[in-house]
Amino acid sequence: MLWLTLGTVFFLGFVAGVIWGRGKLQKWLARRVADKSKGITSIHLRRLSLQQFIVFVRGILHATSVVVLVVATALWIIFVLSRFEATKPFAQALLQNLGEKGTELGHDLLGALPGLFAVVIVFVMARFAHRLINQFFETITKSGLTTETFDPATAETTRRIAQVLLWVSAVIIAYPYIPGSSSPAFRGVSVLAGLMFSLGSTNLVSQLTNGLILTYTRSIRAGDVIRTGEHEGTVVRLGFFTTTVRTAREELISLPNSQLASGVVNYSTPREGRSVRFSISVGIGYDTAWQQVHELLLSAATKVEAVAQDPAPEIRQTALNDFAVQYELMFSLDDPGARMAVTSALNTAIQEAFHQAGVQIMSPHYIADPAVPKVPPGNSAS
Secondary structure, three states: OHHHHHHHHHHHHHHHHHHHHHHHHHHHHHHHHHHHHHHHOOOOHHHHHHHHHHHHHHHHHHHHHHHHHHHHHHHHHHHHOOOOOOOHHHHHHHHHHHHHHHHHHHHHHHHHHHHHHHHHHHHHHHHHHHHHHHHHHHHHHHHHHOOOOOOOHHHHHHHHHHHHHHHHHHHHHHHHHHOOOOOOOHHHHHHHHHHHHHHHOOOHHHHHHHHHHHHHHHOOOOEEEEEEEEEEEEEEEOOOOOOEEEEOOOOEEEEHHHHHHHHOOOOOOOOOOOOEEEEEEEEEOOOOOOOHHHHHHHHHHHHHOOEEEEOOOEEEEEEEEOOEEEEEEEEEEOOOOOOOOOHHHHHHHHHHHHHHHHOOOOOOOOOOOOOOOOOOOOOOOO
């Protein structure tokens, strides 16, 4: 009973010591990491690094302490059972079984060392190739070099794809060397994961393919002003699966790449030496000389500062309708993203110019001359 009591007291003290030591070690490591991370200028990055390390260390220490306590509990049970004649055979069998399992585990660990060594070699080689890929494509991105093959946008996309393919290849190569990879449980999990991915990847692959098409055909780039469907705005980010567009109303819209691949108008990529032309259409009656209409439209265009004068605005007569001539004012902008605001200002300028000249605007529908001209009172006299 004396040895039983001493053993139990020692076991309880050992358990308390492991738990106390785990807490003290966690606090000491947290302080050390906090001191080492003072060189990081960003407080958010420093806090994030510290939190990640604490969570990682806490998990390692917790798992280690659980293993130690389980082994200690098993040894204490064997010690208690060995103190009594009736349970001594059970203690011996338990000790023998524990020794056999420990020996088997040790052999398994030793047998897994070559495979782990191969996995480490594959990881080191993949890490080295990863750095080379980063260095190569970052050089293109930072230099702003543009060739038929790469430019900064396609270089960044190619870098990501190359990294994904590199690590997928590394996992495939290292997979047979991972301990337990040939077990039925491991294979079952792998088959289940592959089945889930194949069932849910149809739309994913479609969006990815459309994103790559948009990137490598250079249809759109970040900063381009585009219109697709009912949405118009500036491209903020062109991703693998979706494209983010900011509209003139400061709305941030995420559009699937399949929608852009099916049809998109890009206002920011004209021919070399040319600029994108926008237009405003008005209908003016046949009783107004076309020379006067041209003069009024061009004078309205000169009053809006955002309208570019090189190339100069021009007028086209696009249709001779039943009751009015359709005129189209063609103009260019230095900033295509301001199209909606400039169009509003230009419409206002056109209204003022025609009203001051006493000319009626017949858009969009015209049936007959009204008894009283449809212009604001007093503007005709001015």
